[in-house]
Amino acid sequence: MREVPIDKIIEVVRGLFIAANTQLGQDIVEALDRALEKEESPIGKEVLVELKENAEIARREEVPICQDTGLAVLFVDLGQDVHIVGGDFIEAVNEGVRRGYQEGYLRKSACHPFSRKNTGDNTPAIIHVNIVPGDRIKIAVVPKGGGSENMSRVAMLTPAVGAKGVIDYVVQTVEESGPNPCPPLVVGVGIGGSLEKATLMAKRSLLRPLDSQNPDPELAKMEEEILSRVNKLGIGPQGYGGRITALGVHIEMAPCHIASLPVAVNIQCHAARHKEAVI
Amino acid sequence: MAEPVRLTTPLKDEDVEKLKIGDKVLLNGVIYTARDAAHKRLFDLVNEGKELPIEIKGQIVYYVGPSPAKPGQSIGSAGPTTSCRMDSYAPKLMALGLKGMIGKGMRNQEVIEAMKKYKAVYFGATGGAAALIAKTIKKAEVVAYEDLGPEAIHRLEVEDFPVVLINDIYGNDLYEEGVKRYRIED
Numbered sequence: 001m002r003e004v005p006i007d008k009i010i011e012v013v014r015g016l017f018i019a020a021n022t023q024l025g026q027d028i029v030e031a032l033d034r035a036l037e038k039e040e041s042p043i044g045k046e047v048l049v050e051l052k053e054n055a056e057i058a059r060r061e062e063v064p065i066c067q068d069t070g071l072a073v074l075f076v077d078l079g080q081d082v083h084i085v086g087g088d089f090i091e092a093v094n095e096g097v098r099r100g101y102q103e104g105y106l107r108k109s110a111c112h113p114f115s116r117k118n119t120g121d122n123t124p125a126i127i128h129v130n131i132v133p134g135d136r137i138k139i140a141v142v143p144k145g146g147g148s149e150n151m152s153r154v155a156m157l158t159p160a161v162g163a164k165g166v167i168d169y170v171v172q173t174v175e176e177s178g179p180n181p182c183p184p185l186v187v188g189v190g191i192g193g194s195l196e197k198a199t200l201m202a203k204r205s206l207l208r209p210l211d212s213q214n215p216d217p218e219l220a221k222m223e224e225e226i227l228s229r230v231n232k233l234g235i236g237p238q239g240y241g242g243r244i245t246a247l248g249v250h251i252e253m254a255p256c257h258i259a260s261l262p263v264a265v266n267i268q269c270h271a272a273r274h275k276e277a278v279i
Numbered sequence: 280m281a282e283p284v285r286l287t288t289p290l291k292d293e294d295v296e297k298l299k300i301g302d303k304v305l306l307n308g309v310i311y312t313a314r315d316a317a318h319k320r321l322f323d324l325v326n327e328g329k330e331l332p333i334e335i336k337g338q339i340v341y342y343v344g345p346s347p348a349k350p351g352q353s354i355g356s357a358g359p360t361t362s363c364r365m366d367s368y369a370p371k372l373m374a375l376g377l378k379g380m381i382g383k384g385m386r387n388q389e390v391i392e393a394m395k396k397y398k399a400v401y402f403g404a405t406g407g408a409a410a411l412i413a414k415t416i417k418k419a420e421v422v423a424y425e426d427l428g429p430e431a432i433h434r435l436e437v438e439d440f441p442v443v444l445i446n447d448i449y450g451n452d453l454y455e456e457g458v459k460r461y462r463i464e465d
Contacts, residue, residue, distance in 0.1 A: 041461060043301060043443065047405055050441075054411040064356040067346045067409045067429075105355060107346040107429050116316060118428060147361045147383070147406065179454050180361050180384035182406030234462030238383065238405055240301075240443060241457020270407050 001083040002135035004279055006092035009084070009137070012277050013074070013096025016141040018104035020275040021069045022062050024055035027210040028272055031247040035184060035237075044242030048184075051237075051270055062104075065271050069106035070143030072097040072125040075204055079134035094123040109146065128200065140207050140276035145269060148185070151177035154199050154264040166191055166263050167222065171229045173265040174246065179239020181267045185246040186210065187230065188266035192256035201252035202266035207274050210248045223249045247272075285439070289337025290378035295400050298444050300453040304402060305439040310339045310381070312433040314360055317424055318368040325371050332423035333432060336376030339402075343381075344429035345419075346409070354419040354435070358409030359383040362401070366390050373397040381442055385454055395450050402442035403453070415440040 029052065036048045058065045074093060084092075101108050101122040108122040132138075153173045157165050170189055177185075190201030214220040226249045236242020247270065256262055286294055288308035298304065311333050313321065324331055342362050346355030362382030369380060370393035378399050383406040386394075394400060404412055418436040425431050445453045 041457070043303075043457075046303075047408075050405050050408045050411055054405075054408040057410040057414070058356070061410070063349065063352075063410050063413070064346045065410060066407050067344060067356040067358050068360070069346060105347045105349045107344065107355070109344075150361065178385055178458075179403075180363070182383060229465070232463040232465065234458040234460065236457060236461055238403060238443075239385075239454050239457065240403070241453070241459075241461045243461060 001081055003083050003085050004137060005085055006087040006089065008279055009089065009092040010096040010099065012139055012279055013093050013141065014100040014103070016139065016275045016277055017072060017097060017100035017106065017143060020141050020143050020273045021064045021104065021106055022058050024058065024065055024271060025210070025274070028247070028270065029055060031210050032270070035244040035247060039237065039242050039244050041236050041240065041242035043240045044237040044244065047237035047240065048244070064106060065273070066145060066269070067107055068109060068145040068147065069101070070145050070273070071110060072122055073142040073144050073203065074125055074127045075140040075142070075207065076127060076129045077132045077138040078129055079136045080131050081135035082137055090127060093127055094125050097121070097123050097125045137279040138276060139279065140274060142203065142206060142274045148181035148267045148269045151181040151267045152265055154195065154262065156195065157261040157263055159259070159261045161261065163222065166261070167226055167229070169263055170226050170265050171233070174230050174267070175233050177267055178235060182269040183235055183239055183246065184237055184244045184270050186268040186270070186272040187226070187246050187249045188268060189226070189249065189251045190264040190266070191251060191253040191262070193254040193262060194256070195262055197254060198262035198264040199266070201254060202264035205250035205252045206266060206268050206272055207276070208250050210272070214251060216253070219251045219253060223251055288339055290339065291337065292398050295378060295398055295448055298400055299447050300444050300451045300456060302444040304442050304444060306339065306437055306442060307439065308437065310341050310435050310437055310440070312341050312343050312345070312435060314342050314344050314430050315364055316427050316430040317432050318365050320424060322368045322371060325375065335372055337378050339379035339381060340372065340377060341381040341435065345433070346429070352413070354413055354416045354433070356409035357413045357416060359404040359406055362386060369393065373399045386446060391446055391450060391452065394446055395448055398448045400444060400448060401446040403445045404442050412440070
């Protein structure tokens with residue numbers, strides 16, 4: 001068993017949330033460059049240029065890309081040969097979130113659903129743990145903004161609608177979201193599994209680099225088709241009209257019940273913030 | 280794009296009458312922040328016939344909950360939040376003389392009608408350009424509801440704060456027109 005002290009986990013989580021909120025991924029920067037070449041709308045181009053300038057300021061001055069620094073979502077791949085010592089793992093992750101949001105000047109957005117009272121430190125974090133072989137811990141953080149999350153949807157479709165029905169549902173979800181989730185978007189799609197599995201896959205798919213190809217050729221083709229249809233909607237950057245409504249579409253799929261066809265669409269704004277580290 | 284229009288608050292009817300959708304506008308002067316919780320409080324005060332903590336006539340409200348300022352900054356990152364959550368409150372504030380709203384995303388029909396009736400406009404700021412926008416905010420101070428933290432009402436002094444006109448006083452909507460123009464039917 002390899003021992004990992006909780007202090008190490010606290011430090012890594014703290015740093016990842018600050019980095020994810022202040023440094024736009026290089027894959028996104030490059031996608032914005034490609035989008036600028038394709039966008040025809042003058043106002044749309046101007047928005048894309050602003051987003052690039054914004055990313056440069058955020059990186060240089062270590063300030064948040066967006067004031068909505070998100071709820072703290074994490075995906076943890078925990079090696080089964082790791083022994084966590086010195087305290088409670090979940091509490092360590094929350095302490096990392098607490099310190100990252102406080103010391104990184106990030107906005108705390110977690111509140112009680114009814115009273116709307118802020119929890120004050122952006123905890124509790126939403127932590128998805130997966131046990132994997134090995135003696136490492138991979139931690140991926142996804143600060144998730146409210147504007148794009150609010151436009152996300154999940155549906156239990158009738159199996160008879162098939163792949164076309166799934167594609168139509170994803171395109172319709174993007175169309176209905178219009179300007180609200182701050183396009184250009186990254187669209188995460190989870191197909192199959194159960195209700196919660198579909199949603200989880202949709203979110204996890206957002207971790208994949210934007211310029212990477214889906215390893216499953218069938219899904220790669222489906223991603224291309226959805227992206228092409230979404231970019232015909234005309235919504236464009238910020239919804240002001242244009243060619244680039246989404247920068248990418250990512251799909252994860254799993255077997256589902258013989259009676260079901262779950263599909264989840266997790267809408268993400270242009271920043272698609274995520275950072276990961278291996279301990 | 281055409282040259283931007285420069286406007287200074289407080290706005291008058293003449294200022295908003297000349298604006299049309301898609302106009303790039305640079306705002307100067309004072310604007311006030313308010314989002315969900317502050318709107319609820321303002322709305323309750325109006326309903327009780329009480330005085331508001333800010334002068335709303337001719338003013339612009341910015342839907343934003345900024346991130347905390349770092350030492351040396353006047354404000355943290357400060358991009359727009361989704362406006363539709365303020366739709367149920369907005370017409371009442373326009374009736375009191377509010378001339379402009381800044382946010383992102385669609386407004387409902389009631390808000391669009393109120394903009395026509397009271398001669399008010401809706402500006403879009405670029406969602407996700409929060410660090411860039413913050414550069415145009417020269418001074419920020421909390422003037423009401425400090426207990427709400429990022430949702431408190433801030434008085435902002437802005438210089439060339441960049442926005443785009445989404446809804447004018449004539450019932451036009453940039454979101455609708457933009458999509459019509461660029462949509463490709465399969």
